[in-house]
């Protein structure tokens with residue numbers, strides 16, 4: 412979705428915002444200070460870039476951009492991000508990654524948890540019904556071939572999770588960061604004797620899942636609304652699954668320690684986590 416693409420735009424790119432620095436540039440351009448011409452040219456270029464970004468986004472939101480243009484613009488943004496992430500040598504790259512990993516240990520489990528809720532998770536479910544597949548899977552799908560539809564790709568991925576997490580009927584299952592319940596509801600329908608507990612951070616997500624359970628006459632799903640970074644409980648599960656929630660987290664050591672307390676001796680944890688193969692960086696807001 413555009414908002415998720417937006418998460419990955421580099422900090423220094425100005426997307427249609429008038430920055431505080433610009434009036435200063437223009438004031439300097441009016442004086443005879445050395446370099447004033449260059450600064451004025453930079454300010455003009457920045458304004459042109461902002462205007463172009465604004466009209467491209469407006470056209471995108473009105474569905475006026477052909478897919479080929481949207482694809483091209485997306486690739487440009489991705490290429491820009493890759494240029495910032497790759498360092499000149501492998502040792503530097505590794506050092507950078509290790510520094511990043513160690514820095515996470517000094518952070519809380521999650522930060523700015525309310526921002527994600529206002530940006531995505533508490534938006535009206537009707538919006539997500541328009542842009543997601545039938546299962547409202549808010550994470551990657553699996554397209555085994557070019558002709559798969561979104562619905563087929565959702566199911567293909569949900570099936571793969573069941574297989575790889577070694578699910579069996581009768582197990583107790585915890586779905587951490589369950590979203591609109593794509594996997595929780597899928598498991599509840601497939602394995603009628605499983606008890607599924609989902610944790611999400613949004614009341615609209617819980618309401619949608621409960622509506623699904625009523626429609627499908629499922630009584631084996633319980634949804635808890637909580638911020639996982641603060642949540643504690645005295646329960647344990649045969650399987651714990653987390654699909655694309657770890658991206659929101661910072662201190663994985665503390666998170667995994669917490670999750671381990673909800674596991675039995677022979678429980679398994681299955682995590683689907685998307686990341687770049689070479690480097691990592693924090694979520695970067697545009698403000």
Ligand SMILES: C[S@@+](CC[C@H](N)C(=O)[O-])C[C@H]1O[C@@H](n2cnc3c(N)ncnc32)[C@H](O)[C@@H]1O
Pocket residue numbers: 521524527532547548549550587588589590591592593594610611612613616637638639640653654655656659
């Ligand atoms: C990218 S969505 C994935 C949703 C779902 N697993 C799926 O595949 O459709 C990430 C989900 O993580 C959950 N989440 C994010 N931050 C959380 C937090 N701090 N506490 C609890 N849940 C959180 C929300 O439910 C959100 O919908």
